[in-house]
Every structure is written in C-alpha cells, then in structure tokens.
Amino acid sequence: MTIRFCHMDSPSLLQEGEIISYGTKIGRMGNTGSSKGAHVHTDIVQGYKKDVYHLKDIMNNITDLESVCRQFYYFLQDDFFNTPLFVTSHFGTIDYGKYRNGKVSEWKFHPAYDIVPENRHLTKANFDFYWNRSVNGVCLKSGFDRDYGNYVNIGFEV
Numbered sequence: 465m466t467i468r469f470c471h472m473d474s475p476s477l478l479q480e481g482e483i484i485s486y487g488t489k490i491g492r493m494g495n496t497g498s499s500k501g502a503h504v505h506t507d508i509v510q511g512y513k514k515d516v517y518h519l520k521d522i523m524n525n526i527t528d529l530e531s532v533c534r535q536f537y538y539f540l541q542d543d544f545f546n547t548p549l550f551v552t553s554h555f556g557t558i559d560y561g562k563y564r565n566g567k568v569s570e571w572k573f574h575p576a577y578d579i580v581p582e583n584r585h586l587t588k589a590n591f592d593f594y595w596n597r598s599v600n601g602v603c604l605k606s607g608f609d610r611d612y613g614n615y616v617n618i619g620f621e622v
C-alpha cells in the first residue's frame with residue numbers, strides 16, 4: 465500500500481528508494497499547497513504509487529475500503545507526533561460543496577484524515593512526525609504539488 469503525507473513545511477529529506485524504519489523522521493507539519501492551516505493530510509491507496517493522485521482517483525480506485533481504513537488505525541497513534549494527536553477532518557467528511565446557480569453541484573468527500581498534534585496551539589515542538597510502524601516503509605516519491613504542497617509517498621507491506 466502507499467501512504468501519503470501532505471502540506472509539509474518543507475520538502476521531505478527522504479530520498480526516493482530510502483528504507484524507512486520505526487522512528488525515522490518523515491517531515492514537519494506545515495501549511496503548503498491548498499491548505500488553510502498547518503495539518504498533515506494523509507491518505508492511503510492500494511499498491512505502490514509514485515505519481516500524484518487526487519481524491520477522486522482514490523474513490524475510483526479503492527477496491528478494499530476496509531483494509532485501507534484498518535491501516536489508518538495503526539498510523540494514527542501517539543507515536544506519530546510523539547504526543548497525542550487530534551483528527552480535524554475524518555475519513556468520509558464531506559469537505560464542502562461546489563455551488564453553482566445557488567445549488568450544490570458537487571459534493572467533495574474526504575477519503576483521508578487531517579491530523580494535528582493536540583498541543584499545536586501551545587507549542588510547535590511536536591510538528592515533526594515519524595514513521596510509527598514496525599514494518600519498514602520505502603520512500604516512493606517526494607515532491608511539491610499545487611494542491612498537496614510538499615508531499616511524500618511511502619510504500620509498505622501489510
């Protein structure tokens with residue numbers, strides 16, 4: 465599977481092909497791309513994805529929604545930021561509608577989690593985030609995208 469972390473403060477220091485083990489720093493939470501406040505947007509897709517994909521691609525390609533959702537559970541733990549985290553947008557949140565002629569013409573579904581350290585308003589000490597799985601990951605791609613800002617895609621086996 466591939467997990468992606470987005471809107472990072474600066475480009476990831478991870479190199480393509482680099483093996484990532486428990487405790488490896490992935491990046492620092494930021495507000496790059498189309499983001500309205502510092503947070504980590506994270507989504508998971510099946511397979512190893514190197515290319516930028518979009519939310520609608522996720523919806524069109526998820527064949528095993530249950531396993532995708534189960535994988536999130538293992539990432540969204542206190543050792544991600546090394547402090548308790550808070551989810552600001554859940555998987556399945558309808559982010560917003562696109563209005564046309566006074567009617568909602570398109571609802572946007574959020575097949576992802578937006579997460580922040582709980583103490584973010586008190587300190588920036590926990591903005592760095594880490595690989596918190598016992599299984600190793602491999603950096604597939606890191607880059608910058610207009611929507612996702614500084615992002616990194618990490619492949620892992622389940």
Ligand SMILES: [Zn+2]
Pocket residue numbers: 505506553574576577578
């Ligand atoms: Zn998001």
